[in-house]
Amino acid sequence: MKHWLMKAEPDSRIVKGKDVRFSIDDFEAVGTTAWEGVRNFEARNLMKEMSIGDKVLFYHSNCKNPALMSSGVAQVCREAYADYTAWDSSHPYYDPKTDKEAPKWFMVDVKFISRAPHFVSLSLLRDIAGVSSLDVPEEIAYVGSDGLTAIKEMTLLNRGRLSVQRVSEACWTAIEEMARRGGWEDGSFPRRGKTTSTRSDRTRKTVEGGSHEDGKDGIRRNMESDGPGLEGRGETGGRRGRKRKGSDGDTINARRKSARKK
Secondary structure, rough: EEEEEEEHHHHHHOOOOOOOOOOOOHHHHHHHEOOOOOOOHHHHHHHHHHOOOOOOOOOEEEOOOOEEEEEEEEEEEEEEEOHHHHHHHOOOOOOOOEEEOEOEEEEEEEEOOOOOOOOHHHHHHHHHHOOOOOOOOOHHHHHHHHHHHHHOOHHHHOOOOEEEEEEEHHHHHHHHHHHHHHHOEEOOOOOOOOOOHHHHHHHHHHHHHOOOOOOOOOOOOOOOOOOOOOOOOOOOOOOOOOOOOOOOHHHHHHHHHHHHOO
C-alpha cells in the first residue's frame, strides 16, 4: 500500500461559469468522487501509480490557511481511467488537444474515510521542518526523530506546487499521530532555541509567491501551475528566462563612452 497527498480548494473560485471549490465538507457530503481535471503530466503519472486501498491525505490549498485536514481521510477506490472531462468543452479544464481514442489525461476515484480531531496546517509543518532533531518541541516529541526527518523531506515543503504528491510511510505515520494527538494551539507552537535552515525555508517565498497554490484540478478544484499542456518541470522541461532591458544608467554610460571616443 502506498500513501499520497491530493489538493483541493475550499474557497469558491469561478472558472468558465462553474465553481471549482471542493472542501472537506463537500468531500464528506458526496462520499466518493472522481479526481478529475488534472492537467499536469507529473501529477497524472502519479495517479496512474495508485492502487485500490492506497491512503490519501486531503489537503486544503489556495486558501488563507493551507492545511492537511486529517491523516487517513481518503482512500483510492478506483484505479486510473480516462478523464472524460478533458473532452467536455463546457468543463473548466477542457483540453481541445486530447484524443478520445488515445486519452492523454487520467483520473482516479477516492472515497472519504474520516476526519481527525486536530488540524495539521502547512505553517505547523514548516515550523516542525525548521527545528533541529535536538530541539523538538515537547508538544510533538512523540513524532520521534524518524518522523521529524520525514516531515522535513516532504514534497509539500520542498516542491509545494505539485497537486498530487507521494507521502512516505514514515511521514504518513508522523502526520497521522499529529492529527490524532495534537499538542499545539492556533496551528503552531513556540520555537525553542536556534533553528536550522531547511530547503522548505529557502523555497517558501517561491511557493507563496505564485498566484495560486496548486490544488486538485477540475470541477471544484484548482489549476496546476502551468495549465493544460504546459507542465513546467514535468515532461516539457523548465521555463525560459527573460532578457533584462537596459536601464537608464546603462544608456547614460553608453553615451559617455561614445562622447569620449569622439
